[in-house]
Structures are given as C-alpha cells and as structure tokens.
Amino acid sequence: MLKRFVSAILISAPLLTLALGSVSIVRAETPSSGTVSIMYFNDGHEISPVVDKLGTRGGVARIKTLIDGAADEKIVAFGGDLGGGTLFGGVFKGFPMVEAFNRIPIDVANFGQHDFDAGSANTLELIKAAKFSWISSNLVGKDGKPFGNVPTYQLYEKQGIRIGVIGLTSAMETTTPDSAVKQKNVIEAAKLAVDQLKKEQNPDLIVALTQEPVEDDKALLQAVPDIRVVFTEEEAEEKSFVYEVDGAVKRYIFAPQGNMGSIAHVTVGRGADGQLTLSHEFLKVDENIKEDGALAEFAADYQARLDQELGKKIASADSGLPYGEHHESRFQETAIGNLIADAYRDYYQTDIAFANGGGIRASINQGDFTLKDAKSILPFGNKIVVAEVTGDMLLAALENSVSAVDKVAGAFLQTSGLSYAYNPAKPVGQRIEQALVNGKPLDKAGKYRLALSNYMYTGGDKYTMFAGAKTVVGANEALTDFELLIAYAEKKGVLSAKTEGRITVNGFADVTSDHWAAQDIYGLSAKGIIAGVDVTRFAPLEAVTRGEFSGYLAKALGLGRPELETALGWSGAGLSEQLTREEMAVAMKWAYAKKTGKTPVSGSPGDTTFADDAMIDPVARAAVSELARDGLLSGRPDNRFAPKEPASRAEIAHVVWVLANR
CATH class of the missing domain: 3.90.780.10 (5'-Nucleotidase, C-terminal domain)
Incomplete structure (x- = not known):
C-alpha cells in the first residue's frame, strides 16, 4: 500500500503551509467505505529521471510504479508542461511524454504554458495523440470555443463518489505568441465551469488543475468556494507544498515538486455521517522507487535518439x-x-x-x-x-x-x-x-x-x-x-x-524599492555594516549564523563583540550555528540595554500576543514580549513569531537598523 511511503502528523491552523522534502505527510480523516485516489503530478519536461545537485527525481518509469501501487480506484491527473522548456521538450515537442502517459495510463491533463512552445498546431497534434482527456476551462480558439474542442470539465464517478475536474491556465504570454489560442480570465472561467458542472453533473467534489502561482490559487478558492482541492504547478524543484485553507470545510492547494519529483496523492472517501473525507500525502519519485521495466526501456530509447541526433x-x-x-x-x-x-x-x-x-x-x-x-x-x-x-x-x-x-x-x-x-x-x-x-x-x-x-x-x-x-x-x-x-x-x-x-x-537585484526591508538593508550597506553575499545579491531570505549576527550588532551599535557573545553564551563551534528568531530576540534585548542603559517597555513575561506563543522558549518569551510591545520586533504573517525558525538576512537587517536608530 502507498501508506508505507509516508509518516503521519497532526496539523491544525487557519492557513498552514508545509514545505515537504524527503518526508511525506498524511492528513488523516477516516472513511467508512471504499475510497478513491486522486494522483497528481506535473512539470513533465524530461522522460528520464533528472539527476543534479538536488538529487534524483522524476522519470515516467517511476511515476508508473507509484501509480500502479495505489490499490483503490483512482483518477490520475497531469497538471501541464510536457513539451518545450528543456532540450528534450524542444527536440521532441511533447510526443514521447504523451505516449508515456498513454502507457501509464493517466486519465486527464491540463495545459501548461510550455505545451504551446512549438505553436498551437503542435498542441493540437498532442491532443490527437493522447488516449487520455485534455481539458481546459479557460483556453479558447479563434471561434471562442474551448481550444482543440477539449472538454471544459470531466466527471468521474467511482465508489459512488462523483468527482468533477476543471482545468485552468494563466500566463500564456510566456509562451510562443499564437492567435489560435486565447486565455480567458481564470476566475471568471472557473465560475462558469463550476456552475455548468454543478448544473449538469451534481458532483460531490470539485477539483481544479491549475497552471498559475499559488497566490492566484488562493484567490481562486476565495472567489469560487465550491472548489475544494486545487492541484497546481510546482513552486520548487526540491520540495512539495500543501496549503490548508479552513472554512465550512477544509480545502487544499497541492504543489508537487518540479520535473515530476513527487506525486500528490489525495484519498477521497465517505465518513459514517455520509460526508466526504479527504486524506493526503506526497510520494517522492526518487531513486528509492523501482522503475517499470517497459517504460524504462521506452525512455532509454528516446534518450539514445537524443544523444545520437545532437552529439555532433x-x-x-x-x-x-x-x-x-x-x-x-x-x-x-x-x-x-x-x-x-x-x-x-x-x-x-x-x-x-x-x-x-x-x-x-x-x-x-x-x-x-x-x-x-x-x-x-x-x-x-x-x-x-x-x-x-x-x-x-x-x-x-x-x-x-x-x-x-x-x-x-x-x-x-x-x-x-x-x-x-x-x-x-x-x-x-x-x-x-x-x-x-x-x-x-x-x-x-x-x-x-x-x-x-x-x-x-x-x-x-x-x-x-x-x-x-x-x-x-x-x-x-x-x-x-x-x-x-x-x-x-x-x-x-x-x-x-x-x-x-x-x-x-547599482544595488542588490533581489532587494527592490518595494521590498519590506529595503530601507534597512540599503541603510546598513551604505554604512559598511552589512554586505551582499556577492556583488549583485543580498539574499534576503537566507539564514544567518550567530557569529554573523553578533558581528553586525556589535558594529552597528559600537559594542564589544566578545562581550556580547560571552553574555549570550555563544562561543566556538556554536557561533557557526544558524540563529533562530527567539535567539535574535534575546540578543536584541541585551544589545538594547547595553547601548541605551534601558530595557524595552516592560510587558508580561509570561506571554506574548503571537499565535504561536506556546512555542517560544521560556527564556526568550520575556524578550520577545517586551521588544514587540516597544515596536522593536515584529512577527511573521498570520501573527506568528516562528521562534524556532532561522532568522533571515532581511529580518536581521531590519532589527539591527531599528536598534541602531533608537
């Protein structure tokens, strides 16, 4: 069973983002009858596994092995981008991937922007070659009808559960311009497709396959509440992401790894009360998965053809x-x-x-x-x-x-x-x-x-x-x-x-005028207190070490660095450890008192106003509370302080600049 690939954890939050690497995560909701698997992957540029500094991932032969391993009834969906974008896609224009997906087999595919890189005429040939169903709810041809006459939705009934699937694609301006295909507004098209689906099919569950950024997916869920699950494009090559959205029922956005690096597996069932139950996991498509023999040979043949053609x-x-x-x-x-x-x-x-x-x-x-x-x-x-x-x-x-x-x-x-x-x-x-x-x-x-x-x-x-x-x-x-x-x-x-x-x-390419910490970063840089990681990048999201932070604090506030590090108990190899946000708060409180001879406005040392207050170490809680009340420290989105997470370079630039100007 697929459950052997996963570990279970308990999750509860209004909006929770999980970045998943080698660990798969299951959300447990126990059904009382037969279940249906929805298995989704995307970004199929390469027919063979990709091997690079991030490891090994993908490959159609491993995808088939995992899909074959699902014991219950299933719907297999591909999210888009099987042509263009890479050498393999540029040479073969998607046809080997369509043949591989026919053999897996998959049931339904949405269009990605790269599926139009070789022109819409080529895309039409890909549709003809497919034994699975392409769908699109918002791409239309010159006649205003769905591009390629593909359905605007598909309805699958399994185990007595009616599941409707729609397909949405944005950013068509990023592919080859072609007057034969037009992108309609995603949200407006989604509303029309969902209304049509509800009127004609009365589905129990509506799923959207999308090729758009996650922020747009969140807006989609806000605008079209009948959509319960969104399977979207990749956010990273090395990680999978799931976003849980609370409401009348819990809703989800799944973004598997790029280059078919993982499969989002959602299990749908019914509880004893007749309501739908959903559980989910990500299945890693890596070297630990045995390749299907026939598809491995198929992929190897195409790789040999590619090498022969282009080896000159x-x-x-x-x-x-x-x-x-x-x-x-x-x-x-x-x-x-x-x-x-x-x-x-x-x-x-x-x-x-x-x-x-x-x-x-x-x-x-x-x-x-x-x-x-x-x-x-x-x-x-x-x-x-x-x-x-x-x-x-x-x-x-x-x-x-x-x-x-x-x-x-x-x-x-x-x-x-x-x-x-x-x-x-x-x-x-x-x-x-x-x-x-x-x-x-x-x-x-x-x-x-x-x-x-x-x-x-x-x-x-x-x-x-x-x-x-x-x-x-x-x-x-x-x-x-x-x-x-x-x-x-x-x-x-x-x-x-x-x-x-x-x-x-003239500046840092990754710190533009609208960056929340731009003033702090450029202010410290101008004073020679903090530099970029190279001549054009500041890397605002990268973590800092304790030693780096103590150096910035000491230089900005005119303090003795050895005294600061001794007071905080940082020495030796400990200086090279990543600085956590709660450690940042403790260091800030000490530095503030040392510089000014005062302590921040006192607050209750027993709690803070942050939603994750209970996660803050008791030693750090008073510092977090006092600094936050005095405007010297702020949390992250959703009123979280994230005490155990590494402090970013942008965050430390901000707090150092604030302290230096008090």
Missing part, C-alpha cells in the same frame, strides 16, 4: 560559461548571455541585440561544444527577428527588463552593442540610470536596428513597446535562436566569451 561537435569552449547557480542571467550580465546576444547581432549585423535571460536554460562546459549543448541552452526555438526601433523603445524595453529582477523574471535582457546600468532600489519605470549604444549615450529619438526574439517583439514578457517598430526580418524568414548560436559557434571555432561591463547593478 561544432566548436570548443576554452572555459566554462555557467548559466548561474542562482539564475544570474535573469538579473546580471553573464558570459553566456553575452555569447548568445553576440551570436544574434553578428548574424544579422545589427546595431544591438537582445537575449532574454529566461530563455537561457543551461551552461556551457569547457571542451567540446555540440548541437546538444546549443539546444540545451536555447530549447525554445524562438525565431530571432530584426526590427528598426527608436531609442525611446529601447529605453522602455530596458525598464521592462529590470522591473521584476527581485522575482528572477525571465524578461531580463542580456545585450550586445548596448550597455546599461540599473538601480533596483528605485521605483519600477525609473531604474535605468545609464544606457550606451556602442559607447555613446542612447539617443531617444534615434533609430537602431535591433535583433531580438519574435516572442519579445510580439509582446511576450510585457515587451509591448515595439508595436510601432518597423519589421526588417520577420518571423517567416528568420532563423531560430538555436540555429544562430550554432552558426556563431561554427564561425568562431573556439568560444571564449566573458563578462565585460555591459550591465551594471
């Missing part, structure tokens, strides 16, 4: 050109970004070339550079067009490029022929501080020939400023990004790109 050497690289462990191509200049932009500009001999950082998906290793390498780096196959644009359009494009750097958005521009400086601490639309074209100031009224992807040129990633530009080389006659990179590599023979000051970041 076309150049050599004299050094590695990393994409970036932290997705650096999405917020700063990278050597690989320069290489790609140079390839576009060189082929068309334009003044400028843009390469969007989100389109760069892999690194170049030192040594042989092959077709496989080129396709891995640029898997989407975007057409690179040429347009005559104005300086005003270029400036607007640069502002759009840096408008969401803190979110590591794919719109960030790598450039050739143009250099720019931006300040993330300034408001959106005012962040570009300098722009030079071939070393000369950008002429807003001037005209320039620009090479860029057709995706951006037609408005993708909010690049709408080119609407009035003159097309010089259109998509019909343009070559793909992949082809231009190959042509440039063959021409060069040896790839030796480097960073050379094309993009300057």
